[in-house]
Amino acid sequence: MTSTSNSLIRLTAAEMSAKLRAGEITSVELTQAHLDRIAAVDGTINAFLHVAEAEALETAAAVDRSRAAGGTEAESLHPLAGVPIAVKDLIVTKGQPTTAGSKMLEGWMSPYDATVVEKIRAARMPILGKTNLDEFAMGSSTEHSAFGPTRNPWDPTRIPGGSGGGSAAAVAAFEAPLALGTDTGGSIRQPGSVTGTVGTKPTYGGVSRYGAIAMASSLDQIGPVARTVEDAALLHELIAGHDNKDSTSLPEAEYPEGRLPAFVDAASAKNVAGLRIGVIKQLQGAGYQAGVLARFQEALERLRENGAEIVEVDCPSFDYALGAYYLIMPSEASSNLARYDGVRYGTRVLPEEGPLTIERVMGATRAAGFGDEVKRRIILGTYALSAGYYDAYYGSAQKIRTLIQRDFDAAFEQADVLVSPTSPTVAFPLASKLDDPVAMYLNDVATIPANLAGIPGISVPGGLSEGLPVGVQFLAPAKQDARVYHAAGALEQLLNDTYDAPLWAQVPALEEVTG
Incomplete structure (x- = not known):
């Protein structure tokens, strides 16, 4: 890549927007710089399953023509017009394949676009x-x-988090300035934590889920992936809002003052004087790496020094959140994935021998089309929903969910926002936990409660441990998404004052790491 291209991809999305509007750069130059970056490093990172080069450049050229025309045509452009973006391959996109990372949907082309x-x-x-x-x-x-x-761009021998590791890695590696992800139990925030990016889970229903391939419908939420809190807020403002095509979409009238909050304004507010920040007792201590806890305590001290009131809150039901989640989520997933049977949806695999019946076609298709982890969760969910076990497992998990929501309600009476480490560890080596599903599930212990309660959360870089990023998570009451942007934006600015360069800018050059 040229030095000019390298400098372009290292701008924030907000800076890209400003330069585009000022005529200092063109969208074609910016988009091509990112496509060149993808070509240079994605062979190592594998963040992209599909690169839409021709479509991206066509859109960029059209934006440049509109800007060059001036007048109302240029003035009507959205602030993010011309800024490139990547989309998690769980979100349907017309004209591009949507696979959900599965052989079951390999090569499938959606006939429509998701609302986002x-x-x-x-x-x-x-x-x-x-x-x-x-x-x-x-x-x-x-x-x-x-x-x-x-x-992971910080160390290619390590994981980038999941399930949205591709979006987080693409943003961290400067392959894209922004991306869309989905968060069911932390799949935006946990990758954000281990890749040094910012990931937001909006209030459930605050962003339309129409066109996101469902895993667990009561938990799934689309949200932004970015390098800065301001950039995440810019993208959140664009994709938020009511959607008649999504039955779970919140009317904007339910938000404060009957409209969506100004997320960007909240993200730029550095003053935390008087802000009550509740430290969740259950989301620290045993199971959390010493370096993660050290960075977390340093972040709290920075906030305290600048006027925030730090209090500890007790949420006893959080001890059962992981178990409840891994009953509710597989149960909903087993129902949602029942459609992929080789008859109604998905690829079709015929049995190698024996009679050609629908049951045998379904069995052969699901055996070949689904991977081990999907099969594991379908089996677990089907068992939890089966006759004789529904009340004992799924029903009990839903009761725990109610208790968790009550714990949050009580905690927010004591604090404006809650805070915890986003992930108990830094990025772990590839393949180190593949044979231990329970150990893998424990990575979501801090992020799951927000999904069970439907509240907003954000992960923001909080420092480095062993040379790898550590994330700090902020949570707020439902529909109070602006609060997490305020707290996260303030911490980001306070930490940037401490370091020579923003944490996201410290990712090692991939060319050097890979030799």
Whole structure:
């Protein structure tokens, strides 16, 4: 890559937007720089399952023509017009394959766009392509993709988190300035933590889920992936809002003042004087690496020094959140994935021998089309929903979910936002936990409660441990997404004052790491 291209991809999305509007750069130059970066490093990272070069450049050229025309045509452009973006391959995109990281949907082309993709296209953001993920979003490391694992740009021998490791790695490696992810139990925030990026899980229903391939419908949420809190806020403002095509979409009238909050304004507020920050007692201590806890305590001290009130909150039901989640999520997943049977949806595999019956076609298709982790969760969910066990397992898990929501309600009476480490560890080596599903599931212990309660959360880089990123998570009451942007934006600015360069800019050059 040229030095000019290298400098372009290292701008924030907000800086790219400003330079595009000022006429200092063109969208074609910016988009091509990212495509060149993908060509240079994605052979190592494997963040992308599909690169839409021709479509991205066509969109970029159209934006440049509109800007050059001036007048109302240029003035009507969205601030993010011309800024490239990547899309998690769980979100359907017309004209590009959507595989959900599974052989079951290999090569499938959606006939329609997800609502969030419609909004991106309307804003005229060039879509660079589709990013890798754990199959059907089931995983915490992006090692369960049918198309190979994604690698962490900080150390390609380590995982980038999951299930949205492709989106996080693409942003961390400067292959894209922004990306879309989905968060069911932490699949935006946990990858953000281990790749040094910012990931937001909006309030459940605050962003349309229409067009996101469902895993667990009561938990799934689309959200932004970025390098800075401001960039995440910019993308969140674009994709948020009510959607009649999504029955779980919140009316904007339910938000404060009857409209969505100004996330970007909240993200730029550095003052935390008087902000009550609750430290969750259950989300620290045993199981958390010493370096993670050290960075977390340093972040708390920075906030305290600048006027925040730090209090400890007790959420006893959180001790049962992991178990409840891994009953509710597989149960919903087993129902949602029942459609992929070789008859109604998905690829079709015929049995090698014996009579050709529907049951045998379904069995052969699901055996060949699904990976081990998907099969494991389908079996677990089907068992939890079966006659004689429903009340004991799924019903009990839903009761725990109610208790967790009550714990949050009580905690938010004491604090404006809650805080914890995002992940108990830094990125672990590839393949180190593949044979131990329970150990893998424990990576989501801090992020799962927010999904069970439907509240917003964000992960922001909080420092380095062993040369690898550590994430700090902020949580707020439902529909109060602006609060997490305020707290995370303030911490980001306070830490940037401490370091010579922002944490996201300290990722090692991949060319040097890979030799």
